[in-house]
Amino acid sequence: MNHSLHTLFSVSAIALCAISAVHAEDKVVNVYNWSDYIDESTLAEFEEKTGIKVVYDVFDSNEVLETKMLAGGSGYDIVVPTGSFLARQIQAGAFRKLDKDKLPNLENMWQQISDRTAAYDPDNTYSINYMWGTTGIGYNVDMIKERMPDAPLDSWAMIFDPAVISKFKDCGIHILDAPAEIIPTALKYIGEDPDTDDAKVIAKAEETLMVMRENTTKFHSSEYINALANGDICLAVGWSGDVLQARDRAAEAGNDVKVEYVIPKEGALMWFDQMAIPVDAPHPDNAHAFLNFMMDPQIMARNSNYVYYANGNKASQPLLNEDVIGDPAIYPPESTVEQLFTKTPYSPRTQRTVTRMWTRIVSGH
Amino acid sequence: MSEQNEIGFISNDPPHRAPGPIGSLHASLLAYTPYRWLAGKLAASGLRVRHLVIAVPYIWLLLFFLAPFLIVFKLSFSEYRIAIPPYAPIFEFIDQTYLQVRLSIDNYRLLFQDSLYIQAYLNSVRVAGISTLLTLLIGYPIAYSMVKARPRTRFILLMLVILPFWTSFLIRVYAWIGILKNEGLLNAFLLKIGLISEPLSLLNTDIAVYIGIVYSYLPFMILPLYANLEKMDMSLIEAATDLGCKPVPAFWKITLPLSLPGIVAGCFLVFIPAVGEFVIPDLLGGPDTLMIGKVLWTEFFNNLDWPLSSAVAVLLLLLLIVPIVLFQRHQQKTAESH
Numbered sequence: 001m002n003h004s005l006h007t008l009f010s011v012s013a014i015a016l017c018a019i020s021a022v023h024a025e026d027k028v029v030n031v032y033n034w035s036d037y038i039d040e041s042t043l044a045e046f047e048e049k050t051g052i053k054v055v056y057d058v059f060d061s062n063e064v065l066e067t068k069m070l071a072g073g074s075g076y077d078i079v080v081p082t083g084s085f086l087a088r089q090i091q092a093g094a095f096r097k098l099d100k101d102k103l104p105n106l107e108n109m110w111q112q113i114s115d116r117t118a119a120y121d122p123d124n125t126y127s128i129n130y131m132w133g134t135t136g137i138g139y140n141v142d143m144i145k146e147r148m149p150d151a152p153l154d155s156w157a158m159i160f161d162p163a164v165i166s167k168f169k170d171c172g173i174h175i176l177d178a179p180a181e182i183i184p185t186a187l188k189y190i191g192e193d194p195d196t197d198d199a200k201v202i203a204k205a206e207e208t209l210m211v212m213r214e215n216t217t218k219f220h221s222s223e224y225i226n227a228l229a230n231g232d233i234c235l236a237v238g239w240s241g242d243v244l245q246a247r248d249r250a251a252e253a254g255n256d257v258k259v260e261y262v263i264p265k266e267g268a269l270m271w272f273d274q275m276a277i278p279v280d281a282p283h284p285d286n287a288h289a290f291l292n293f294m295m296d297p298q299i300m301a302r303n304s305n306y307v308y309y310a311n312g313n314k315a316s317q318p319l320l321n322e323d324v325i326g327d328p329a330i331y332p333p334e335s336t337v338e339q340l341f342t343k344t345p346y347s348p349r350t351q352r353t354v355t356r357m358w359t360r361i362v363s364g365h
Numbered sequence: 366m367s368e369q370n371e372i373g374f375i376s377n378d379p380p381h382r383a384p385g386p387i388g389s390l391h392a393s394l395l396a397y398t399p400y401r402w403l404a405g406k407l408a409a410s411g412l413r414v415r416h417l418v419i420a421v422p423y424i425w426l427l428l429f430f431l432a433p434f435l436i437v438f439k440l441s442f443s444e445y446r447i448a449i450p451p452y453a454p455i456f457e458f459i460d461q462t463y464l465q466v467r468l469s470i471d472n473y474r475l476l477f478q479d480s481l482y483i484q485a486y487l488n489s490v491r492v493a494g495i496s497t498l499l500t501l502l503i504g505y506p507i508a509y510s511m512v513k514a515r516p517r518t519r520f521i522l523l524m525l526v527i528l529p530f531w532t533s534f535l536i537r538v539y540a541w542i543g544i545l546k547n548e549g550l551l552n553a554f555l556l557k558i559g560l561i562s563e564p565l566s567l568l569n570t571d572i573a574v575y576i577g578i579v580y581s582y583l584p585f586m587i588l589p590l591y592a593n594l595e596k597m598d599m600s601l602i603e604a605a606t607d608l609g610c611k612p613v614p615a616f617w618k619i620t621l622p623l624s625l626p627g628i629v630a631g632c633f634l635v636f637i638p639a640v641g642e643f644v645i646p647d648l649l650g651g652p653d654t655l656m657i658g659k660v661l662w663t664e665f666f667n668n669l670d671w672p673l674s675s676a677v678a679v680l681l682l683l684l685l686i687v688p689i690v691l692f693q694r695h696q697q698k699t700a701e702s703h
Binding site: 061063064066067069070071072088091092093094179216217218219232279348351352355356359362363364365 | 445446447449450451480481484485547651652653654655660663666669670
């Protein structure tokens with residue numbers, strides 16, 4: 001009897017300790033970010049400076065993140081959805097308002113980018129920009145030149161003009177499996193509003209997309225990095241940083257494959273990956289500390305130098321390597337930026353029409 | 366046969382005969398206080414330990430099959446909305462007095478209106494059916510020769526069939542990308558021996574999906590067939606030979622009919638998971654490989670429409686349950702007529 005009483009006491013003592021520890025917030029922050037999207041030495045530095053341990057987990061599609069967010073209870077303190085997904089999740093009440101008093105480094109942010117992200121998150125109440133980029137064309141320089149010396153490399157005609165794209169069918173073409181990016185791009189090419197929510201207008205893009213489909217080898221959102229780098233394909237519609245990664249991998253491999261990225265003159269989709277705190281985050285204070293740390297110019301410059309994506313941090317720009325800040329594919333000149341367009345989320349009804357149309361384009365059903 | 370007697374014996378529960386394995390387990394467990402307490406309580410309420418033993422599988426099915434199914438079934442009558450969770454509640458209390466029930470049949474209507482879903486169902490059934498047939502054609506000879514092998518070799522062969530399970534299923538399917546792609550192992554080999562002059566495009570086609578399914582599910586066909594063939598009474602074949610029946614007719618007249626339960630079990634084990642397969646068509650299939658698992662994924666993740674994807678799942682279950690029930694009936698009838 002005495003023995004079991006003793007056990008009871010020690011168990012409740014441990015339980016009490018656990019409860020008080022939760023109250024003071026564990027020294028942990030759970031981060032859920034895109035794969036290959038950070039210089040991991042910055043995480044180590046954060047742990048060293050603050051004593052808060054970073055549990056870093058990665059995803060590779062907005063859809064997977066969104067499902068976790070809307071199911072609730074994800075257990076993450078920081079997540080990084082893309083703008084249009086962020087807007088939908090804000091509407092669903094998935095995020096906690098940022099306590100801007102805890103984020104003094106906000107002054108480092110780039111007003112031009114903050115203005116654009118406000119289209120998804122008014123006043124940037126819930127999120128800060130991590131990285132941004134464009135959806136453009138990646139190509140194999142020699143394979144294109146060989147098949148069409150006067151190819152209109154600076155235009156979406158490469159993808160949507162039947163007379164042009166058909167010339168490259170034999171060498172392999174990959175397209176992002178992302179209807180919310182490809183459909184607005186096709187709309188822009190045919191001179192319609194890429195941000196429209198009108199199903200009738202969206203339907204106008206179908207014919208143009210069917211031309212693209214007939215010449216496409218595969219719809220996939222990550223295989224094109226390796227395929228471009230290995231010279232397996234000659235043309236891809238992909239994300240800026242990914243194509244640049246393919247370019248560098250090919251250069252490192254020394255296999256005579258030259259990859260380039262271009263933002264077509266008609267304009268390209270500009271997207272923003274935003275850091276936000278889930279409404280049920282277990283460690284919101286640590287999350288704020290993490291966000292503030294990430295807005296440090298030194299840290300952000302290191303991350304951009306590592307992943308070859310532009311960031312929304314103005315103060316980090318003097319610290320960037322020349323092959324990042326000087327590359328028009330990463331930091332496009334002012335005249336190109338004006339041509340970039342953004343996409344707000346579709347309404348649920350239009351979303352269904354768009355997905356259905358995409359299935360028809362991709363699978364022929 | 367002896368097994369059946371055992372069960373019959375326990376359920377008759379004659380007080381004066383020696384206890385079966387469950388009975389002796391019961392007796393030894395009675396030494397422990399919690400068990401004695403539980404058994405006492407049960408006895409007081411008219412329940413016996415054997416009821417408890419029988420109840421275990423029922424509780425299992427109730428918790429892990431019926432309950433999730435009911436949740437999915439309920440969800441399939443809801444509607445999509447932007448919220449956490451992303452669907453409208455079906456039951457709502459209004460003014461703490463009225464219970465409002467809103468059932469939407471829109472999801473089911475859409476499944477029949479848009480030919481996409483029906484086509485995806487039919488295509489999945491076709492792919493699963495052909496794959497099952499192929500696994501049977503490949504698996505039967507393998508199981509048969511395993512049974513015919515010497516006991517030592519037999520054990521090694523059995524291990525070889527089970528061994529692939531020690532590697533992740535996903536990685537094994539991924540490996541097929543390396544084998545089947547244009548510059549892959551298979552094409553390199555065929556080019557080298559001069560069988561083809563141009564690489565075959567196999568990856569991202571239906572053929573790759575069939576290869577993937579047959580490869581992944583082959584053990585599920587071989588193992589029940591092996592278990593069945595191993596127990597077969599070989600003296601029947603000997604008798605047939607003695608009476609002048611040649612080996613091939615003897616196989617068709619004796620071995621095959623007797624192994625029918627093994628064939629049916631193997632076919633169900635392959636067909637049912639293959640219909641809902643998602644990973645294999647996603648990794649190996651092309652853009653026009655339309656399967657219901659993929660459609661379900663799109664509905665759930667791309668459209669965020671949990672209610673509609675639940676409706677797809679419910680219909681898929683009904684589609685699979687009908688043949689299983691019919692088969693069960695048939696089995697019962699055969700058992701009764703014996």
